[in-house]
Amino acid sequence: MKSSYKVQLAILVIAVISALLVGAILLLIVRANPFTAYRAMLLGPFSSLYGLTETAAKATPLMLVGLGIVIAFRSGILNIGGEGQMIIGALAGTVVAITLQNWSPFLLFPLTMLAGFLGGALYGAIPGALRAYFKVNEILSTIMLNAIAQQVLVFLLRGPLIDPTEIAYGTGFPQTQQLARGIWLGKLIPQTRLHWGFIIAIVLAILVYIFLWRTVVGYRLRAVGAGPKAARYAGIPVEGGLILAMALSGGFAGLAGIVEVLGIHHRLLDGVSAGYGFTGIVAALFGRLHPIGLIPASFLFGALVLGADMMQRAVAIPAAIVLTIQGIMVLFVVGSDIFIRRPEWVEKVTAPLRRKTPQPALPVAVSPGGTSDQGEPPRD
Amino acid sequence: MIDQLLQMSIIVGIITTGVRLATPFLLAALGEMFDQRAGVYNLGVEGIMMMGAFVGFWVALRSGSPWWGILAAIAVGIFMGLLMGFISITLQAEQGISGIGLYMFGVGLAGYLFRITVGYITGIEGFQPISIPYLSDIPILGQILFNHNWMVYFAFLMVPVSWFVLFKTTWGLKIRSAGMTPEAADTLGLSVVAIRYTCLVIGSIAAALAGAFLTLGHTNMYADNISAGRGFIAVALVYFGRWSPWGILGGALFFSLVDALQLWVQVLGLQIPYEFAVMAPYVLTILALTVAARQIWGPAALGKPFNREGD
Helix, strand or coil, rough: CCCCHHHHHHHHHHHHHHHHHHHHHHHHHHHCCHHHHHHHHHHHHHHCCCCCHHHHHHHHHHHHHHHHHHHHCCCCCCCCCHHHHHHHHHHHHHHHHHHCCCCHHHHHHHHHHHHHHHHHHHHHHHHHHHHHHCCHHHHHHHHHHHHHHHHHHHHHCCCCCCHHHHHHHCCCCCEEECCHHHHHHHHCCCCCCCEHHHHHHCCCCCHHHHHHCCCCHHHHHHHHHCCCCHHEEECCCCCHHHHHHHHHHHHHHHHHHHHHHHHHHHHCCCCCCCCHHHHHHHHHHCCCCCHHHHHHHHHHHHHHHHHHHHHHHHCCCCCCHHHHHHHHHHHHHHHHHHHHHHHHHHHHHHHHHHHHCCCCCCHHCCCCCCCCCCCEEECC | CCCHHHHHHHHHHHHHHHHHHHHHHHHHHHHHHHHHCCCCCCCCHHHHHHHHHHHHHHHHHHHHHHHHHHHHHHHHHHHHHHHHEEEEEEECCCCCHHHHHHHHHHHHHHHHHHHHHHHCCCECCCCCCEECCCHHHHHHHHHCCCEEEEEHHHHHHHHHHHHHHHHEEEEEEHHHHHHHHHHHHHHHCHHHCCCCHHHHHHHHHHHHHHHHHHHHHCCCCCCCCCCHHHHHHHHHHHHCCCCCCCHHHHHHHHHHHHHHHHHHHHCCCCCCHHHHHHHHHHHHHHHHHHHHHHCCCCCCCCCCCCCCCCC
């Protein structure tokens, strides 16, 4: 028994609006005008070519990380390690790109991308294996692995991987040298930061959908996620499924990392993961853990992240508010999930509203107990 | 001779810092133990700690007294506990994710409020050490154990107290039954919802105090990311300590010594890269979880939302 898509969408919209309202209170604390702030935040990303392309550029890593999150969630394992997997993926790809920099771009580009994927996949497989064989809680292990990856990155950027010119000029900025121009991801639109990674992400989203819903392996993963005990009785190897799911999940995050390097920065620097690992979770939740739903959700969050930047500039408020609003959104989305799982809750909440507006036909139309798949029409 | 003395004083220094740094681990983990014993998996500890650290610091800065900071941290704990409770108990949300939401909210809000209110690093007057008469005169041991501020003593005192509450009182039995067999507890007329809310609020107050210790009893200032993952390590400590106060005490001491060692490695400027020193507690947490998780035993209904209609 689930609510109709209309109700699900309405609930999501209400969750977003509520989160923005709470955010407005936070803005009022600093005496920033919420209208000015939200106008910059909500219209900015869509009112210019710059806004649109930046939104799509920010949606790209979100989509890739989010795909990994969707695969993991659907397989019954929570992957909070997107940040770390992104970092290790970017690191592995960069090391390959620098070591083999004299190779032909036709060989080097796929090798770099592959290294990015494999780096993330290996890093994701660790918590998967720990969970499968040692029952280690994957949320905790992935969070620890995020912190470890961050330290590894900083150590390598300050030491072995640092750009030789940074040392020569004595600036010592922690970043690698620029990667060979031939392997950069080309621009989709000149003079913008939107690159081919965006198309790759959308194609991969469709492929992941086909994989999860149209292949045997994908079906098995979802079966493990739906009920490990039942899956085990059905002869599906649960342990292998968990490790595979986490490896794929980490692989997509790793890909996000190397795509950011090849498409945006063209070198590896600190902060390459830029919170995408966490925002990807929020986007995946918004996309209702569906690869296709993830595409618009990534856009929404790409726009929110960019819009928050624009809002910051418009009303001069600290960047930390972005994380705060995202946190509130997560709370609202998981909190509102009950209305989707239990349609009778929608009726419970809307009952007093209905009594005030005399519309005799409507309340009767809803079946008692909410067993119908119709649900409530959106109430705004 | 001087070398030996120096080494001795360093070792004593590390252990003393270790005992002091056990405080946030102990408070947060003991609080989380109550949450989990009642069946709620609260992953938001890190966010609550950061909020406790900031609000405690800010109120102490404005009022001039760390005691007002403690009161404010308690208020923050109550608020965050009720928020988590509303989402994970009343709305029966997936607890792992709502905890991550609470974490993002808390860390973000603490950082945001710090930027708009203070914005720069400034010191406050924190709690002063209280030397316990006679005991602090014992050579070496006196300095290690009996020359700390009240929060350290309080945290260690909470170990036997929470053991007593959990295993020797009726209320403790109710908490454990809410986490083991909520349906049975409900049938016996206990309010699983009320028990879980109470434990979440207690656990959140403890986490907020753990954060407040960092600003009021340890560094006497606030900085971004001051909690540095300790909240998550505290959650791991509950698993490591197998949901028992004594196990948590052992784990907290172990981790605080690693933490202290890590700080001293930085202070002494040893040849180990600083990043590896920072990494050490996280690597150890994973190893500890791997060793501890083998024969895991935990509250049977941990992480499962309770709902009277049954599913």
